[in-house]
Amino acid sequence: MIRVVVKRLLIGVLVMWGAASLIFLIVRVAPGDPVSILLGPDATQDQVKELSASLGLQRPLAVQYVDYLGHAVRLDFGDSYRLGHPAMSEVLERLPATAELMLASTLIAVVLGLTLGLLAGGRPGSVVDRVVSAAAIALQSFPTFWIGIMLILVFALALRLLPSSGSGTPQHLILPAITMALPFTAIVARLTRTSVAETLREPYIQTAKSKGLTDRQVLLGHALRNSLLPVVTIVGLHMGGLMGGAVIVENVFSWPGLGSLVVDSVTNRDYEVVQAATFVIAGIVMLFNLAADLVYSQLDPRIRLEGS
Amino acid sequence: MIPLTRRAALTLGVAATMALSACSSATNGGSSSSGGGEVVIAGTYPVDSIDPGGPQGGGTGPQMVEQQLFSRLVRTKTDGSVEGDLATSWKSDATAKTWTFTLRKGVKFSDGKELKAADVADSFKRFIDLKGTNAANFPDYTMTAPSDDTVVLTASKPDAAIPRKLAVFFVLPSGVGANDTAFFDKPVGTGPFKLDKFSPNEIVLVPNPQYYGGAPKVTKVTIKKMPELAARLTALRTGEADVVWGIPDDQLPEVQKDSTLNVQIVQSSAVYTMWFNSSTPALKDAAVRRALWEAVDFPTIIKKLYPQTGSLSDSVVSKQTLGYVAQTPVKYDPVAAKAALTAAGFDFGTKLRLQFANAEFQQFNQAVVSDLQKIGVQVDLLQKEQAVFTKDLLALNWDINFQQLSNPMLDAANTVGRLYPCAAKRNGYCNPALDKLISQAAASTDEQERVKLYGEAEKIIWDDAVGMFPMAVKYAYAWNKRLSGFTPDPNGLPDFSKLQVNS
Numbered sequence: 001m002i003r004v005v006v007k008r009l010l011i012g013v014l015v016m017w018g019a020a021s022l023i024f025l026i027v028r029v030a031p032g033d034p035v036s037i038l039l040g041p042d043a044t045q046d047q048v049k050e051l052s053a054s055l056g057l058q059r060p061l062a063v064q065y066v067d068y069l070g071h072a073v074r075l076d077f078g079d080s081y082r083l084g085h086p087a088m089s090e091v092l093e094r095l096p097a098t099a100e101l102m103l104a105s106t107l108i109a110v111v112l113g114l115t116l117g118l119l120a121g122g123r124p125g126s127v128v129d130r131v132v133s134a135a136a137i138a139l140q141s142f143p144t145f146w147i148g149i150m151l152i153l154v155f156a157l158a159l160r161l162l163p164s165s166g167s168g169t170p171q172h173l174i175l176p177a178i179t180m181a182l183p184f185t186a187i188v189a190r191l192t193r194t195s196v197a198e199t200l201r202e203p204y205i206q207t208a209k210s211k212g213l214t215d216r217q218v219l220l221g222h223a224l225r226n227s228l229l230p231v232v233t234i235v236g237l238h239m240g241g242l243m244g245g246a247v248i249v250e251n252v253f254s255w256p257g258l259g260s261l262v263v264d265s266v267t268n269r270d271y272e273v274v275q276a277a278t279f280v281i282a283g284i285v286m287l288f289n290l291a292a293d294l295v296y297s298q299l300d301p302r303i304r305l306e307g308s
Numbered sequence: 309m310i311p312l313t314r315r316a317a318l319t320l321g322v323a324a325t326m327a328l329s330a331c332s333s334a335t336n337g338g339s340s341s342s343g344g345g346e347v348v349i350a351g352t353y354p355v356d357s358i359d360p361g362g363p364q365g366g367g368t369g370p371q372m373v374e375q376q377l378f379s380r381l382v383r384t385k386t387d388g389s390v391e392g393d394l395a396t397s398w399k400s401d402a403t404a405k406t407w408t409f410t411l412r413k414g415v416k417f418s419d420g421k422e423l424k425a426a427d428v429a430d431s432f433k434r435f436i437d438l439k440g441t442n443a444a445n446f447p448d449y450t451m452t453a454p455s456d457d458t459v460v461l462t463a464s465k466p467d468a469a470i471p472r473k474l475a476v477f478f479v480l481p482s483g484v485g486a487n488d489t490a491f492f493d494k495p496v497g498t499g500p501f502k503l504d505k506f507s508p509n510e511i512v513l514v515p516n517p518q519y520y521g522g523a524p525k526v527t528k529v530t531i532k533k534m535p536e537l538a539a540r541l542t543a544l545r546t547g548e549a550d551v552v553w554g555i556p557d558d559q560l561p562e563v564q565k566d567s568t569l570n571v572q573i574v575q576s577s578a579v580y581t582m583w584f585n586s587s588t589p590a591l592k593d594a595a596v597r598r599a600l601w602e603a604v605d606f607p608t609i610i611k612k613l614y615p616q617t618g619s620l621s622d623s624v625v626s627k628q629t630l631g632y633v634a635q636t637p638v639k640y641d642p643v644a645a646k647a648a649l650t651a652a653g654f655d656f657g658t659k660l661r662l663q664f665a666n667a668e669f670q671q672f673n674q675a676v677v678s679d680l681q682k683i684g685v686q687v688d689l690l691q692k693e694q695a696v697f698t699k700d701l702l703a704l705n706w707d708i709n710f711q712q713l714s715n716p717m718l719d720a721a722n723t724v725g726r727l728y729p730c731a732a733k734r735n736g737y738c739n740p741a742l743d744k745l746i747s748q749a750a751a752s753t754d755e756q757e758r759v760k761l762y763g764e765a766e767k768i769i770w771d772d773a774v775g776m777f778p779m780a781v782k783y784a785y786a787w788n789k790r791l792s793g794f795t796p797d798p799n800g801l802p803d804f805s806k807l808q809v810n811s
Contacts, residue, residue: 032695256509
């Protein structure tokens with residue numbers, strides 16, 4: 001197992017180098033530059049040239065790349081053009097808020113999705129199954145920002161139950177976490193439903209029933225564990241998707257996380273922060289994928305990771 | 309199976325009810341937290357830095373915060389006049405090159421240290437050395453402190469607009485370094501507020517007891533970052549925010565119906581400005597540019613899109629700007645426009661590129677394009693990201709450029725004097741006669757003479773159709789009725805020092 005983890009981590013280093021290099025190139029190929037944004041439309045050409053030179057943007061791309069990689073291996077991504085502080089500090093400062101949002105939304109999605117999936121899959125073709133399946137399809141179809149706006153209109157504006165935006169209290173977390181969780185809940189519910197329905201048709205379930213176990217005991221004791229396998233996979237793989245969702249949700253709810261920092265930094269061509277944030281996000285996604293693989297192998301002894 | 313279903317449903321229902329009840333009480337508590345002397349501002353513009361000398365220091369968002377923390381020598385009033393802030397009086401020599409400012413006595417920084425003229429002179433040096441956008445208004449200007457209560461500003465050329473130009477210069481204590489992030493984490497200033505917190509989503513200001521004008525009466529002002537207009541308006545209506553501005557016409561009626569809010573629409577210093585690139589071959593001829601202006605029905609567009617926040621502009625600058633002189637309106641006449649274009653040999657096969665930056669201007673520009681197409685002029689409407697827009701703007705990579713030009717100094721020197729001389733290279737237009745008028749206006753210490761000269765310069769810009777100047781912009785402010793002492797500002801830079809919360 002340790003050998004597998006070490007091997008995967010070594011491959012991860014290559015992945016991180018690829019991600020770091022790719023984002024370095026992408027931000028520089030994109031039209032516009034940080035100088036135009038920093039100085040604004042009132043700038044003169046002389047000011048533009050001077051600031052470009054002082055930020056080192058007039059150096060050849062290869063020189064900038066070597067310099068960038070040399071610092072990146074020490075996790076030094078330079079100072080944010082816009083914010084004045086080290087880019088990595090800005091990213092790490094925002095990371096807890098996004099982690100909080102991701103954790104809360106994943107928890108909601110898994111608990112709600114598993115519950116609904118079990119309810120639907122336990123009785124395929126029943127009214128509950130139909131309602132859950134239809135709701136899941138609908139939730140997957142709605143754009144995240146639309147769900148967010150609807151929740152604000154209902155719970156903040158009409159009912160005045162929850163704050164419409166901002167952060168700092170548990171109440172502030174509820175709407176953004178639900179917004180991020182709902183589409184994911186739908187995926188988990190559909191997956192669990194199918195998995196449970198299939199598992200309940202397995203011969204060992206019939207054996208368990210013939211031994212006199214109740215429906216509940218069969219469902220929770222025998223069907224659930226096997227049904228969890230695809231759910232674990234999707235949770236691990238969906239971390240990248242959740243990061244993408246965070247970008248939208250954080251903007252709708254003025255949530256001060258990594259997603260809104262990335263949006264602001266891309267808009268303002270703050271190369272250093274975009275590079276640092278991409279590096280961190282790539283690392284997180286990689287680690288979650290590895291964790292999903294490891295948990296998967298633990299849940300199903302039949303599965304052995306390559307090399308173990 | 310059935311017991312599980314019922315129990316699960318029951319559990320979910322109870323949990324949801326408990327969560328909502330808990331939230332309900334918590335939220336009510338939260339909204340009352342903005343009372344008791346606390347005010348929440350829904351931030352319209354991003355504030356990433358509060359360094360007045362830094363590259364972003366001149367932006368509207370940073371400036372709004374800077375003016376709460378740091379004082380200036382002088383500041384503009386909402387009516388366009390200038391009043392002393394740290395300076396009590398000022399005078400120039402006959403050439404308008406040397407300006408002497410007498411400082412207010414007994415002013416203290418928020419750390420209790422007394423303000424000296426050396427602080428002002430050092431701040432000016434830092435401001436110039438950092439070469440932010442506003443520093444470009446003071447090319448090779450220097451400031452000295454001959455005594456503790458006097459500073460002397462020496463300009464490299466005659467400059468009668470100096471007092472108004474200084475409205476964007478903020479005074480810091482001596483010794484603040486170029487990239488002194490430690491200072492700006494806990495800044496010391498002579499403004500009405502002190503910085504309590506600067507986080508990614510909010511800036512918290514608390515009264516500065518040392519403020520020479522008396523500490524503000526509110527206990528706290530929180531400026532919340534709310535990039536989405538919908539979020540700002542929702543927060544205003546739920547009571548999570550007390551002040552919002554920049555409300556568009558389509559949202560105004562709803563806000564005006566709310567009995568808990570005050571709504572005021574004020575004339576701003578901004579003018580919709582649509583430059584023609586006079587270096588584009590098709591637009592070199594003033595007759596062509598003028599005809600294109602005549603082809604657009606601006607009165608109707610403004611009436612339809614901006615019934616409350618727009619009015620037909622009659623000058624290059626806004627009415628409250630020093631140097632404003634009304635020009636003869638350009639009449640909408642598509643038939644005459646087409647005839648003039650044909651007579652000028654305009655190639656109707658040419659496709660003009662109209663660039664603009666923000667989605668909020670999409671409809672306006674689309675309407676312009678539509679009117680031009682009615683007379684056979686082809687226009688590509690290009691909405692660009694701000695970074696691309698600015699780069700292309702400076703590189704003259706456009707044929708028609710749309711901008712909302714504000715003028716926080718409320719002096720024509722900042723627009724007419726800065727953007728239209730040949731050396732500015734802003735729009736491909738160059739006219740030595742215009743340059744001469746602008747130089748004369750800058751050098752005249754007689755305010756009436758300056759207005760006259762700028763008026764003549766504006767006439768050239770207007771008649772030669774260096775651009776179209778269709779709309780004078782108004783800003784719609786809304787604030788909670790529990791507040792008093794709030795005065796809307798024509799530059800979107802309201803002063804929070806007079807705010808009071810009514811019980």
